[in-house]
Amino acid sequence: MRPTGDHRGRASRFDVIVVGAGAAGAALAARLAEDPDRTVLVLESGPVPGLPPSFAPELLDARLVPGAQPGHPAVQPYPALLAPGRPYTVVRGRVLGGSTTVNGGYFVRARREDFDRWAAAGGGPVWSYERMLPFLRALETDLDYGAGPLHGDRGPVRVRRTDLGHPAAAAFGAAARRLGFPGEPDKNAQDEPGFGPVPSNAVDGVRVNTGLAYLSRVSGRSNLLVSGDSTVLGVVVERGRATGVVVERDGRRRTVRGGEVVLCAGALRSPQLLLLSGVGPRAELAALGIPVVEDVPAVGARFGDHPQVVLEWLPRRRSLPEPVGSWLGGALHLPSSGGDHPGGDLEILQSLVPMAGLTGGRVSVPGAPLAFLVSVQTPRSGGRLRLDSADPAAPPSLDHGYLATAGDRRRLREVVRVTAELAATPDFAEVGAGLTDPAPRVLADDRLLDEWILGHLGTCQHTCGTVPLGSAVDAYGRVHGVAGLRVADTSILPTPPLRGPAATAVLVGELVADAMRRGLT
Incomplete structure (x- = not known):
């Protein structure tokens, strides 16, 4: 995959702006770009290496876990409180592929009862296991089981068991x-x-992140641009509709316009961006001096982790x-x-x-x-995320409630x-x-x-539910009350699954992309 660089000069307006090139964002952007008449801009806050040799060796070595290395440049740290008297630092990937570039390569599906619970919480029939299974098959190439009723052999993510x-x-x-x-x-x-x-997206000792798995398949398309080192600071909402984002690159801020904005920045950053943009609990936003665009009390109100x-x-x-x-x-x-x-x-x-x-x-x-x-890995949501500052550079406050x-x-x-x-x-x-x-x-x-x-006490760093299905977004990730704005990552899972959520994050990207391509409502 070639580096894709800056968004200036390519288009004054994109059909879709995808914020984040991680597990869900890479999948969603790649699927959308398969339609040649749709222009897609991906804004990734971290670097966007090209071919695998451009990645630091430890980001590809499946025997290592870069996210476990304190101060690694490919991760973004967030201070958190796991339980009273137990402060901690959680991390998320800040590089092409997001956390799939720095995690352990664990790629295990959610359980049937997870899908039943999410469907009941607001996902509806769309989120049933039977409706999700075709997406699960389509996203993988299972090197152990091959094609069959449960597995696929033509998807972007190669899966091999340890x-x-x-x-x-x-x-x-x-x-x-x-x-x-x-x-x-x-x-x-x-x-x-x-x-x-353990099913893993590591094959022959190489951790294949979603940036490489998905975006390399559509690299070179004229309708897709992936811009690295581009930090989104907020969503622009005009007359009840998302019309673009404010992005900082090379120390300069500018507004990039788009027909639709999809936040795929992860379960910590996506809710933070919503809150900074005035979408969240009215009283909390007003207390920070953030103009309220839409009162959505569920944003950040609860989250789950393991x-x-x-x-x-x-x-x-x-x-x-x-x-x-x-x-x-x-x-x-x-x-x-x-x-x-x-x-x-x-x-x-x-x-x-x-x-x-x-x-x-x-x-x-x-x-x-x-x-x-x-x-x-009980699906419990006892955590809370909130802003302490209207400064986009200030991390949100995280209380896991363990x-x-x-x-x-x-x-x-x-x-x-x-x-x-x-x-x-x-x-x-x-x-x-x-x-x-x-x-x-x-x-x-x-x-x-x-x-x-x-x-x-530590944490698996499997945060879910900061922008939950039903109370904050619909089954296809559309934010309540704001047209043209979606969230597509583990933020929308009302509770964490009974297994680590990396595979489910990719699934979310696939589901939302399919809904957008088919115009589902």
Whole structure:
């Protein structure tokens, strides 16, 4: 894919302006540009490399997770509060491909019950699993299963499942079987949750982000322009209709006009842009001196994410083999004891690279412990996003609201204890000498374990629901009360899915693009 540069001089007005070239934005823009009579401008705040050699090596190496490296230039940091007394920094990709360029390459579909819940919340029949399955098939080339009722073989995103041949992955699988968990060979089907490989958009050791997967397919089209280092500061709304955006590039601000504006800037930036543009809760906007364009109380009022803690274990051998194709090993999904989510709301994800390597940008750290990333993926929305300033450069305030209920705490204790049980099996003892922490006495005591979890609490960075279906946008992402303005990213998912949302973000881009191309209302 060639670099696409500046938008000046190409067109005075575009049919569609897409803000953000990430998981959803790249997919949406590429599909829209397939229609030759529609002009599309994509504005990406980060750099827009061309062919893969133009990307920094760690952005393509699927054994690394650039988003885990503090201060990496391809990410945008946001201060957040996970729980009382637990400040944190969350990050989002700021480069072509967005967070798909810096994340772990996890590409697992949402569950059927997620689609049922989203349909009931405002998506309607459009958001049923049966209606979404053709889009899920169309966006992928499944290299393991090929074309069939569940999978596609002609889509932009190549999907391959992680190799379970690594000794640690094989031991994890054996431990899961010993404890009675079923096998789940295809986590992109809708089978009973259990242990299996992780579907990934990393192939042969290369993380293929959505910028490369989608936009390279339409590169060179005269009706598409992707402009990097172009930060959108707000949406221009005139007489109730979005007519363009204010963009800053090379230190200069200008207004770019468009027939329709689609915000694909992610679940943190898209709601921030709406609020800065006067679309949101009236009282909060007025308090900041932002003229109210449309009172939409749901913008930023709630969001969901997945709390996570890292459990490390010591290998028996000083040096296990380095992973070959991905940092990911296997994954175990299971329902929590409440029984509310049979699709499995607890996740134990295996890292074959030490945490010291993930945060330091190295595959090998001799002698370092390896890790399980354990999380609760219950579709709960207890967070809130709001503005503290009308300055577009000031980050929004993020309060995740983790551990607020007894159920939150119970589920995290449960997934930590299941992980400890797995690590203590004879099967896993073949490779591991046990968890480094928490100690057995902590594991046995609810109060002590709650304290330990709070002190080690992190997040999967799976934010959803800041501009939710039903209360803020319709089934096709159209913002209530503002013509010509849509949101198409995980902002619109009313609750986070039971699996990480990267694949669902791409799905949103596909869905909204299809609606725009067909003029659906």
